[in-house]
Amino acid sequence: MSKTLFDKVWDSHVVQHIENGPDVLFIDRHLVHEVTSPVAFLGLKNRGIKVLYPERTFATADHNTPTINQHLPVKDELSANQLKALEENSKAHNIPYWGLGHEKNGIVHVIGPENGITVPGATIVCGDSHTSTHGAFGAIAFGIGTSEVEMVLSTQCIMQPKPKSMRININGELSPAVTPKDVALFIISKLTTSGATGYFVEYSGEVFRNMSMEGRMTVCNLSIEMGARGGMIAPDEKTFDYIKGREFAPKGAAWDKAMTYWETLYSDSDATFDKELTFDASEIEPMITYGTNPGMGMGIQNEIPMAEQVEGGSATYRKSLAYMEFNEGEAMIGKPIDFVFLGSCTNGRIEDFRAFASIVKGRKKADNVTAWLVPGSHKVEEAIKREGILDILNEAGFELREPGCSACLAMNDDKIPAGKYAVSTSNRNFEGRQGPGARTLLASPLVAAAAAVTGKVTDPRELLELQEA
């Protein structure tokens, strides 16, 4: 029988199928961070059991951490407590823990691929919805709740019904300055924030084939923002080249065995999907969001849609624009901004910093802008320094912070103040997501850079043209 890529990976991990119920799904890799794990570890303690497979479990601190002075004790007592709990739990259960200052520390979805933990055909979970990132390698990867974290710690399984399948095809060639982030924001704007709920998505077509591994991670990362449990891309030579030689990747005979499996990981030509959508790359422009969910995005040159043009409730739509203090029909270009955030599991990798630097090189940060540039990991930070990007950033008036989730979620010290506008390369523009009352405009690293040097929403193509001239 013909199968999709998703079917192949899911079906090979089903330990037991329950009639009129969920599948018991075996989990190959479990990533753990400080926020969604303590109550799960407490559950194990109360039951008097240990983590079943610590060697399949990896822990890091990222959400609740400062991004300056990480060598000093964490000031916030509750945050310090949570970090200590993860360190102690990891120790008690023999789980590798990469805490603050550790060379492998960073955002959980950045360090998984970086260290070869993320591999094709694996099932990967974490108590974080952006676990979908790892689907870029042809893995089934998705976010789970704390009860499920406890299940995986104690039995290496979760219980979920198999989701429906969706394929999104995009062929053709992307225009200049259109990045993977724009591709994802474009798809979400078409599907809305709930358009893929109940589905697991496969991205297919030239655009994704031609994308770098980091670009694929950005796209898969944002799958959850259209409601999908996760998204995945069939592995290819680019995938295998990326993984080979990384610390936790299979080696020698184990690599050969894995390759035998990995080479079977594609959707059969006659496989069918519950839903299939096709777009053309030429439709996609640099994107920006104007509202309070990631589906409220548009080409940067467009005008904010009128409430009656929008599907669904106009009351919710108007509430959202009121929060942003934007009006229907307005252009986004030229709107003044206060903050720029480059980072997060969506756009905190070296290619994102290269893109940002390509625009700010030889320019200066606008005086009205506070910019937080936060690498996704220490390895990303090292690359920024090694490649001379830090010098470019410093010359343009920017500073680099230390790795972490930072201003993506307003949990640590990096919060956007109430009423301020932030152009952010992160993943969510929900009310208060970056701080109570903060207003978020989601965009690519190029759009963020253009905003950072002009102090307002600017089409990055204008600046790239100037550079070429």
Place this chain on the structure above:
Amino acid sequence: MAYDKFNILTSSAVPLPIENVDTDQIIPARFLKATERKGFGDNLFRDWRYNSDNTPKEHFVLNNPIYSGKILVGGKNFGSGSSREHAAWAVYDYGFRCVVSSFFADIFRNNCLNIGVLPVQVSPEFLDKIFKAIEGNPDTELEVNLPEQTITLLETGEQESFAINEYKKGNLKNGFDDIDYLLNIKSNIEEFAQNTPL
């Protein structure tokens, strides 16, 4: 973690007719710093419920004494965004046992089912009827019958059935959780693990 068994719930309901209520609204990230599961109800809908000086926002429904009950009724696509189970904990800890909407985000729905909060998905038309009924009479009662899988507006008798898989239904009725089930098949899992390629 053990929770109260769910059978038939008859209660008035609290209306929140807003779409795409995300889990950052249900509980903002800055309140996720605990290492134990307690007190999350205090911060349910924190930034919609309280001003920055911690005084209540009078117009928010949870601050309006005419609305109460164990059922929360929300607009389409309830619980989108972050996977934080803290959102479901906050709903439960505040005193809700059931959330009604015309559409739920996946992870939130799973999280609710795992901690004993019943997500009831109704048609957009029935959701509208519920909102109108509560608007007409804030004390109007809903009956959520898990064994029969029905939800009824008691004033008019209008009823709709809802879907839930048999396994999860059994868990909720008996107060069981998935970990008990998984621990019982641990030897199968260990055998399976020996034959995985990765």
